[in-house]
Amino acid sequence: MPDESLTSHPAHALTNLLRRGKCSPLQATTAYLDRIQALNPKLQALISVDEERAKNRASALLRADAERLPLYGVPVIVKANICTEGFEANCGSNILSGFHPPYHATVVERLERAGAVVLGMANMDEFAFGSSCETSCKGPTRNPWDLDRIPGGSSGGSAAAIAADLGAAALGSDTGGSIRQPAAMCSVVGLKPTYGRVSRYGLIAFASSLDQIGPLTKDVEDSALFMEVIAGLDSHDSTSADVKVPTYRAALRRPIGGMTVGVPKEYFIGGLDPEVERAMKQALAALKGLGVQFKDVSLPHTEYAVPTYYIAATAEASSNLARFDGVRYGRRVPSGNLQEMFENTRGEGFGAEAKRRIILGTYVLSRGYYDAYYAKALKVRTLIRQDFEKVFETCRAIVTPTAPTPAFRLGEKLDDPLSMYLSDIFTISVNLAGVPALSLPCGFTQAGLPIGMQLIAPAFGEETLFHLGSAYEQATDWHLRKPAAVAS
Amino acid sequence: MSAFETVIGLEVHLQLATRTKIFCGCPTLFGSSPNSQTCPVCLGLPGVLPVLNRRTLESGLKVALALNCRIQPALKFHRKNYFYPDLPKGFQISQYDLPLSFEGVLEVPAAAEAPAFAVRIHRAHLEEDAGKLVHKEGSRASLVDYNRAGIPLLEIVTEPDMRTPEEAYRCLQTLKHTLQYLDVSDCDMEKGSLRCDANISLRPAGAKELGVKTEIKNLNSFKHVRNALAYEIRRQQEALSSGGKVIQETRLWDDVKGVTLLMRSKEFAHDYRYFPEPDLVPFVLQSEEIQAVRRTLPELPPARTRRFMEQYGLSSYDAGRLTSEKQLADYFESAVQAGGVPKATANWIQGDLLAACRERNVEILDLKVPAAHLAQLVLLVEHQTVSSRMAKDLLKAMMKTGEAPEPLVKRLGMSQVTDSGTLQAAAQTVVQGNPKAVSDYRAGKRQAIKFLVGQLMARTKGQANPELAHRILESVLKEGA
Numbered sequence: 012m013p014d015e016s017l018t019s020h021p022a023h024a025l026t027n028l029l030r031r032g033k034c035s036p037l038q039a040t041t042a043y044l045d046r047i048q049a050l051n052p053k054l055q056a057l058i059s060v061d062e063e064r065a066k067n068r069a070s071a072l073l074r075a076d077a078e079r080l081p082l083y084g085v086p087v088i089v090k091a092n093i094c095t096e097g098f099e100a101n102c103g104s105n106i107l108s109g110f111h112p113p114y115h116a117t118v119v120e121r122l123e124r125a126g127a128v129v130l131g132m133a134n135m136d137e138f139a140f141g142s143s144c145e146t147s148c149k150g151p152t153r154n155p156w157d158l159d160r161i162p163g164g165s166s167g168g169s170a171a172a173i174a175a176d177l178g179a180a181a182l183g184s185d186t187g188g189s190i191r192q193p194a195a196m197c198s199v200v201g202l203k204p205t206y207g208r209v210s211r212y213g214l215i216a217f218a219s220s221l222d223q224i225g226p227l228t229k230d231v232e233d234s235a236l237f238m239e240v241i242a243g244l245d246s247h248d249s250t251s252a253d254v255k256v257p258t259y260r261a262a263l264r265r266p267i268g269g270m271t272v273g274v275p276k277e278y279f280i281g282g283l284d285p286e287v288e289r290a291m292k293q294a295l296a297a298l299k300g301l302g303v304q305f306k307d308v309s310l311p312h313t314e315y316a317v318p319t320y321y322i323a324a325t326a327e328a329s330s331n332l333a334r335f336d337g338v339r340y341g342r343r344v345p346s347g348n349l350q351e352m353f354e355n356t357r358g359e360g361f362g363a364e365a366k367r368r369i370i371l372g373t374y375v376l377s378r379g380y381y382d383a384y385y386a387k388a389l390k391v392r393t394l395i396r397q398d399f400e401k402v403f404e405t406c407r408a409i410v411t412p413t414a415p416t417p418a419f420r421l422g423e424k425l426d427d428p429l430s431m432y433l434s435d436i437f438t439i440s441v442n443l444a445g446v447p448a449l450s451l452p453c454g455f456t457q458a459g460l461p462i463g464m465q466l467i468a469p470a471f472g473e474e475t476l477f478h479l480g481s482a483y484e485q486a487t488d489w490h491l492r493k494p495a496a497v498a499s
Numbered sequence: 500m501s502a503f504e505t506v507i508g509l510e511v512h513l514q515l516a517t518r519t520k521i522f523c524g525c526p527t528l529f530g531s532s533p534n535s536q537t538c539p540v541c542l543g544l545p546g547v548l549p550v551l552n553r554r555t556l557e558s559g560l561k562v563a564l565a566l567n568c569r570i571q572p573a574l575k576f577h578r579k580n581y582f583y584p585d586l587p588k589g590f591q592i593s594q595y596d597l598p599l600s601f602e603g604v605l606e607v608p609a610a611a612e613a614p615a616f617a618v619r620i621h622r623a624h625l626e627e628d629a630g631k632l633v634h635k636e637g638s639r640a641s642l643v644d645y646n647r648a649g650i651p652l653l654e655i656v657t658e659p660d661m662r663t664p665e666e667a668y669r670c671l672q673t674l675k676h677t678l679q680y681l682d683v684s685d686c687d688m689e690k691g692s693l694r695c696d697a698n699i700s701l702r703p704a705g706a707k708e709l710g711v712k713t714e715i716k717n718l719n720s721f722k723h724v725r726n727a728l729a730y731e732i733r734r735q736q737e738a739l740s741s742g743g744k745v746i747q748e749t750r751l752w753d754d755v756k757g758v759t760l761l762m763r764s765k766e767f768a769h770d771y772r773y774f775p776e777p778d779l780v781p782f783v784l785q786s787e788e789i790q791a792v793r794r795t796l797p798e799l800p801p802a803r804t805r806r807f808m809e810q811y812g813l814s815s816y817d818a819g820r821l822t823s824e825k826q827l828a829d830y831f832e833s834a835v836q837a838g839g840v841p842k843a844t845a846n847w848i849q850g851d852l853l854a855a856c857r858e859r860n861v862e863i864l865d866l867k868v869p870a871a872h873l874a875q876l877v878l879l880v881e882h883q884t885v886s887s888r889m890a891k892d893l894l895k896a897m898m899k900t901g902e903a904p905e906p907l908v909k910r911l912g913m914s915q916v917t918d919s920g921t922l923q924a925a926a927q928t929v930v931q932g933n934p935k936a937v938s939d940y941r942a943g944k945r946q947a948i949k950f951l952v953g954q955l956m957a958r959t960k961g962q963a964n965p966e967l968a969h970r971i972l973e974s975v976l977k978e979g980a
Binding site: 092093094100102107110112113114116211212213214215216218219220246247248249250326327329330332333334335336338339340349353373376377378381385 | 539542543544545546547548549550551578580582584587588589590643770772773774777778779780
């Protein structure tokens, strides 16, 4: 039987236990591996696990200086689009089946150097194209709170895994909400850092100007802890920022009285699920009780965010996915000549949503259409960023729902891309503006489905998110609830 | 022929000889075993990111400044998207609307029978090279070598300022010579470190509007460029003269058959879907940086030509010819510094030395005649120790043995006879032995003295100073009259 006394802890608590010698890194890793074995067949949160590698690394930690390793013995899960030597980084796509990267992403290197133990790779929407984790070639991941529902996406495997205690924390990637939306739907804490805060080296790109790697964790403190490890300048990533990484945990458990937080009217409109609206009202009341002062603000270009995003992101994706041509790695469909080999490999290797986005992105970059679409989208993107800058002149942060609805049923929106795209309506602007945002649990529907609240800060204002998020978390207990569906 | 004017523009791809590739740390060595000079970045593996090598920027800047280009203060990279197995990412990182440099000019010096002219540079931008396909004989499979992928290239695009294949040829030569001055590329077309495509169109003489152009690829030497353009002029002329049209297309030069062949027409031209490379940030070039690179520029041919004319009193043709190639100009200046008389030194280089280079197909530095030796040779002639005719033989001996001229003169007993007593006696003998020529001379056929001088030279085994011999013979003939 899995040892829940170890797997239920957040990473900061677990690593303290390990440091004090209450159990060994190997015991912690083994406890998680046991739980994965018991529960993953139901959830499909992980698509590859390497028990031997994990146990070897955990054993090797016995010889390490625990005090110097901030993630000493912490078992982690990595999204399948973040290169980790020893694991298949298939991005949930057939076209990358068999691709074992010969190098570590910078974040993975930093995690392992900090003492973390990688257990396996998390399922995801194919190439992170999706909000439900259903487009993976490995099949859908299920939501631990209701196995008939999606976990959100695209980092659905990472979110479900942490919600079900299959790892102490996970890495995800967020291009338009892919960390925050599944975090909200699975009741975990998900952070999309400032663009440039975390190195993208080793992240298999979806949309390079929007992608960020971030942590999915069991509480806000873990989010801060993981950011201390993974954030910071990387000489392998020209877009990584040369900005000092603060000791984020210093922002935790401090009073927030008097802090001004903006409430954008464009995010509290018709179409918002009534139960989400109710939970948000309660959350705002709780924050008010802690001394937060709310201010009605406007982000007037919000309505253009989704179309802008689907032009900018698909344009970059169409180019980023061009390298999957069957020549060097991954899947190749043997054919009569070169052109056919390209066509057959890509035709069979990519799923429907990937093809849809490649075609859309190719179209918006084509001669004669560039100015009307891509160039225009870049201009709107600037306006959206300026919306945020204007609000941040008077507010320390912004609060919104993370997603307009709780988790929907498997298959419910799979054939309706537009309705699927709207699932990210509250998260997309943040990526376009390049600012950081945190999703944290703020309630449940009557049916027991998690609801998330999103906090947004100015660029490099992650400390504010941890400050505010930690205060809210201390005052509530949503983050402590565990899904009954996977209780042993 | 006169009914049409030819308009030619060139696109040159130059490999910059930096130690490492443009976006990763891989070495750029030529001729290494296939795929040994690669890493995840230049192989375009999933997840990797490019990081610009600043040295590449400096090299490119050097060329741009030498071509008198304006420099982009904030330059950007774009992605050029197309599928090909030698292109690891499915796009090439290149530059588009904000290239490194633009609006330059290359001054092409005068040639033997052609005046100098200028070619405007449209732009010069940085990009990465692709890999190379290797087709194995007898196999349907192709192999790919990515050693070349990511080697920095500077693409130099000229304005359509050339009117003949010869002008295009001379433009390329001047460009190559300029680049050699900068020491940024080995400019070896055989190794592919310099590649050239040519655009050519015809228009009715006097017309302002450009005609429809074709682009010619697969040009592996400057001679191919010249020959392909000459062929293409004939082909386009025939089409236009017979009432037909030139179709905008890309053509390949087949050097064996001596023709250009259709590669792809305009309808099949790629739409490269350029867009800003999101993995690289815009690069701001501070004017101090640009000035710092400018200070490292050597004196370039146009300036050096002017200096050679002023300082050494050379003609513009001589100065232009000598400074066109850096090693030639350096060699000339070393010889002058070692004491060589400038004008005579220039003549020796452009005459016998370059002729020997052509004959042996080597560079001037391979001739075993150090500049100091040439200076000695010039001085031996200047001081009349050897005659200019003897000096030619002496130079041949120097090239053979690598010895300095002075010891050679002694060893071979070549020094010129300038002792008038010795010559006087020899002249008497010649006059006595050739009564026919003597009587002709005295009868007024002044030309006859040439024969007598020749005889005198023969008697002294060519070592007589010809002027002195002439003068002494004249006086002997006068005496006897």
